[in-house]
Structure formats: C-alpha cells, structure tokens
C-alpha cells in the first residue's frame with residue numbers, strides 16, 4: 001500500500017476529488033512498471049465498464065498537466081505513465097519491454113554538478129532524468145549470484 005492516498009494527491013494538486021479521478025489514480029499507482037495508455041484503458045474498462053475511454057483519456061491528460069503523473073517514452077517509442085513523484089531514472093529492457101525505476105544518488109550528484117559547471121545557454125534545467133536502454137543478462141547475473 002502506498003503511504004499517500006489518491007484523494008490526498010488530487011487535493012495536493014488542487015483538483016476536486018471525484019470517484020473517476022480517484023479510481024484512475026489508484027489504478028496508476030497499483031499498475032507496476034509504468035503502464036502504457038493501452039494497459040490503463042484495458043485495466044479500467046475491465047474493472048469499471050461504466051467509465052468511458054474519453055473520461056480516462058481526459059483525466060490522464062489532466063493528471064499530466066497538473067504534474068501528478070509523468071509521461072515517459074520507452075525505448076520502443078511507446079508512451080508510458082509514471083505516477084512516482086520523486087525524481088528517478090529508468091532502465092528499459094528491450095527484450096521484455098519492461099521499464100524499471102532506477103535510482104542512483106551519486107549519478108544525480110554528478111549530473112547536477114556537471115550542469116552547474118556547464119549550463120545550457122538560455123535554458124533553466126528543472127529535472128534531469130536518464131533512461132538506459134538495453135536487454136537483460138539473465139544467465140550471467142544468475143551465475144554471478146550463485147558464486148557469491
């Protein structure tokens with residue numbers, strides 16, 4: 001269970017709490033691995049057949065505008081949604097289409113440091129996120145773990 005509830009997030013972002021918004025945000029928070037629009041639609045239509053696709057779509061758009069969710073473009077150029085507020089990076093597995101969160105405080109520090117020394121002219125950086133694209137190395141990792 002997330003320690004922060006959907007209605008609280010909606011209120012914190014100056015939105016009126018409606019059942020549809022709450023249900024959609026809860027769905028986004030419960031669907032792991034950054035769901036695509038299609039996954040969200042399927043999930044919502046299955047659970048709540050009375051909510052129209054247009055409502056879901058418009059609510060997603062609203063959440064995005066309010067900064068409740070972030071849009072990420074995965075390596076296959078598909079748009080995924082991320083309800084996590086905290087700044088973090090991503091790892092994209094091309095073989096499994098999995099988009100995982102990735103945090104590295106040291107990397108954040110290096111990036112911040114770099115751009116404070118070498119600012120991009122005429123541009124104010126608000127957020128630096130990196131997406132690593134690659135594929136899983138299942139056998140190698142498993143062998144390594146076994147040796148330990």
Ligand SMILES: [Zn+2]
Nearest residue numbers: 082084100101
């Ligand atoms: Zn994420």
